Amino acid sequence: MSCILKIREIYSELTPTEQKIADYIMEEEVEVTSLSAAELAEQVKTSPPSIVRFARKLGYGGFQEMKLALAKDAALQDKQQDKVYEAVTIHDSTKEIIYKISKENSNAIDETVSVLDEVEVAKAIEVMTKANNINIFGVGASGLVGLDLQYKLMRINKRASMYMDSHTQLSSAIHLGKGDVAVGISHSGRTLEIFKAMETAKNRGATTISITKYGKNPLMDLADINLFTASVEKNLRTGAIASRIAQLTIIDILFIGIARKNFNEISKYIQTTREIVEDFKL
Amino acid sequence: MSCILKIREIYSELTPTEQKIADYIMEEEVEVTSLSAAELAEQVKTSPPSIVRFARKLGYGGFQEMKLALAKDAALQDKQQDKVYEAVTIHDSTKEIIYKISKENSNAIDETVSVLDEVEVAKAIEVMTKANNINIFGVGASGLVGLDLQYKLMRINKRASMYMDSHTQLSSAIHLGKGDVAVGISHSGRTLEIFKAMETAKNRGATTISITKYGKNPLMDLADINLFTASVEKNLRTGAIASRIAQLTIIDILFIGIARKNFNEISKYIQTTREIVEDFKL
DNA sequence: ATTATGTTTGTAATTTTATTTCAATATTAA
DNA sequence: TTAATATTGAAATAAAATTACAAACATAAT
Numbered sequence: 001m002s003c004i005l006k007i008r009e010i011y012s013e014l015t016p017t018e019q020k021i022a023d024y025i026m027e028e029e030v031e032v033t034s035l036s037a038a039e040l041a042e043q044v045k046t047s048p049p050s051i052v053r054f055a056r057k058l059g060y061g062g063f064q065e066m067k068l069a070l071a072k073d074a075a076l077q078d079k080q081q082d083k084v085y086e087a088v089t090i091h092d093s094t095k096e097i098i099y100k101i102s103k104e105n106s107n108a109i110d111e112t113v114s115v116l117d118e119v120e121v122a123k124a125i126e127v128m129t130k131a132n133n134i135n136i137f138g139v140g141a142s143g144l145v146g147l148d149l150q151y152k153l154m155r156i157n158k159r160a161s162m163y164m165d166s167h168t169q170l171s172s173a174i175h176l177g178k179g180d181v182a183v184g185i186s187h188s189g190r191t192l193e194i195f196k197a198m199e200t201a202k203n204r205g206a207t208t209i210s211i212t213k214y215g216k217n218p219l220m221d222l223a224d225i226n227l228f229t230a231s232v233e234k235n236l237r238t239g240a241i242a243s244r245i246a247q248l249t250i251i252d253i254l255f256i257g258i259a260r261k262n263f264n265e266i267s268k269y270i271q272t273t274r275e276i277v278e279d280f281k282l
Numbered sequence: 283m284s285c286i287l288k289i290r291e292i293y294s295e296l297t298p299t300e301q302k303i304a305d306y307i308m309e310e311e312v313e314v315t316s317l318s319a320a321e322l323a324e325q326v327k328t329s330p331p332s333i334v335r336f337a338r339k340l341g342y343g344g345f346q347e348m349k350l351a352l353a354k355d356a357a358l359q360d361k362q363q364d365k366v367y368e369a370v371t372i373h374d375s376t377k378e379i380i381y382k383i384s385k386e387n388s389n390a391i392d393e394t395v396s397v398l399d400e401v402e403v404a405k406a407i408e409v410m411t412k413a414n415n416i417n418i419f420g421v422g423a424s425g426l427v428g429l430d431l432q433y434k435l436m437r438i439n440k441r442a443s444m445y446m447d448s449h450t451q452l453s454s455a456i457h458l459g460k461g462d463v464a465v466g467i468s469h470s471g472r473t474l475e476i477f478k479a480m481e482t483a484k485n486r487g488a489t490t491i492s493i494t495k496y497g498k499n500p501l502m503d504l505a506d507i508n509l510f511t512a513s514v515e516k517n518l519r520t521g522a523i524a525s526r527i528a529q530l531t532i533i534d535i536l537f538i539g540i541a542r543k544n545f546n547e548i549s550k551y552i553q554t555t556r557e558i559v560e561d562f563k564l
Numbered sequence: 565a566t567t568a569t570g571t572t573t574g575t576a577a578t579t580t581t582a583t584t585t586c587a588a589t590a591t592t593a594a
Numbered sequence: 595t596t597a598a599t600a601t602t603g604a605a606a607t608a609a610a611a612t613t614a615c616a617a618a619c620a621t622a623a624t
Contacts, residue, residue, distance in 0.1 A: 047574045068353045075354035094404040101534045102395045113384045122376040190564040329603045
């Protein structure tokens with residue numbers, strides 16, 4: 001565990017002097033690394049022994065050991081700093097674009113993992129595995145994500161319908177019922193067509209799953225199960241860059257979760273698909 | 283720069299005793315952290331002053347400072363270990379699936395960056411920016427990636443044709459000529475339809491860009507510009523999980539690269555698109 | 565209020581550790 | 595071979611961490 005975290009944890013049971021030391025370390029985390037026990041004592045207006053006792057209380061062998069732990073913390077923090085990337089500018093070289101875009105996409109994945117509720121994912125996998133019919137709704141970039149999900153499900157003999165236009169979406173939604181599942185994909189969670197189709201599906205008794213950005217929005221309010229993506233989007237205000245990667249990561253998780261449940265059958269299907277597709281290869 | 287890297291860099295200009303110290307530190311990197319200068323000297327069969335001189339030679343203020351640097355190195359190394367993920371198994375919990383899939387996707391991006399040739403990317407951006415017509419070819423999962431590229435280009439008023447079936451692909455390819463660009467997406471680089479369409483495009487004088495996994499394959503042999511994705515694919519042998527994320531990252535890079543070239547016009551288009559799309563929102 | 569008890573804290577002594585000085589030794593060039 | 599230079603470690607020194615201990619403080623019981 002990180003040193004700072006340890007400090008926070010036992011802060012309340014520290015003596016006044018120790019709390020003063022804790023305050024200083026939490027404030028000046030990095031600087032402490034280059035201080036001696038006596039110097040630190042001077043900063044905090046206390047004595048070297050108190051510093052050593054403090055280090056011991058945190059579970060370290062002594063001040064020296066605590067300093068090493070703080071250095072490690074700082075290193076990881078620096079690493080974290082790499083995440084603070086900037087948007088691409090007109091003056092960026094190709095190299096910089098490659099770096100920034102890849103970072104942005106990586107971050108989208110990491111942050112999505114941190115907002116994704118594991119219980120909701122498990123529920124989604126459960127209902128999709130048991131579903132009679134699966135309907136997927138999405139338009140624009142989210143539509144492509146929906147197609148991806150449909151295509152993946154098809155490979156494991158799990159039929160799903162995916163509609164990108166509003167009329168077909170509503171026509172299809174109206175025939176859903178109990179035991180069916182509707183998946184609505186919309187980054188904003190405010191896409192009118194998707195909302196209407198999902199509303200219809202829900203009224204008909206289908207279980208509804210939303211894939212939207214994190215935060216309150218009409219679609220997640222409506223849906224039974226909510227899967228969130230991180231909402232970062234920095235580049236050129238174009239939208240649909242990092243958000244799509246995040247959505248696809250959720251799709252992958254759902255797919256693998258469903259595929260895993262009946263692994264043996266499924267690997268047979270995949271093998272067959274694979275062999276047939278191979279015939280078309282050079 | 284990491285301490286070990288510094289050592290390697292100046293290794294040849296170290297004195298015999300210093301090289302012995304260097305050897306020991308490179309071997310026992312982590313352990314050194316908990317040793318005093320005298321203890322380390324004993325291990326290496328030398329004296330404390332030599333240890334201190336060694337640290338100074340690397341640019342540190344003293345042995346203490348070098349130890350802090352080594353601790354930081356170790357922390358980062360531990361972090362790196364996170365990358366060694368395993369494929370999902372039937373027994374994995376939802377939590378493990380989330381973790382493993384996200385890691386796999388992150389890694390696909392990182393590794394793609396490492397195989398992607400910056401010069402080829404720059405060339406691709408250049409020819410696509412100047413192209414009269416852009417034709418995109420892909421089938422299956424790669425077809426969805428192609429659609430994504432088409433959709434993105436459309437948003438910046440750069441018309442591109444994307445065809446998912448072989449007949450239309452060939453019919454379209456035959457009308458290409460000099461100044462046109464054909465983009466062929468195929469993970470294996472061995473998809474027959476895509477190869478035929480790209481061959482036709484090339485014969486007609488169009489510039490051809492391939493997006494395939496890293497390594498020799500027919501499509502990259504044919505194409506003028508080759509963009510490679512990392513070829514990792516561990517999960518359930520299903521294909522099209524990480525590879526798709528890698529392909530999309532390349533698409534993002536191309537898109538941003540093209541969009542950047544005429545930034546002002548483009549942000550106007552995007553703004554307009556955005557406003558119109560907003561009208562359809564809740 | 566006063567005393568006994570235990571805790572907290574800093575001073576001073578001690579120990580450990582790092583660093584510097586310097587002379588012995590090894591290496592290199594003339 | 596010899597002079598100049600570089601390398602190295604023993605001993606001395608300086609700096610740092612740690613310990614021992616007693617004063618100061620807080621708390622509870624009388």
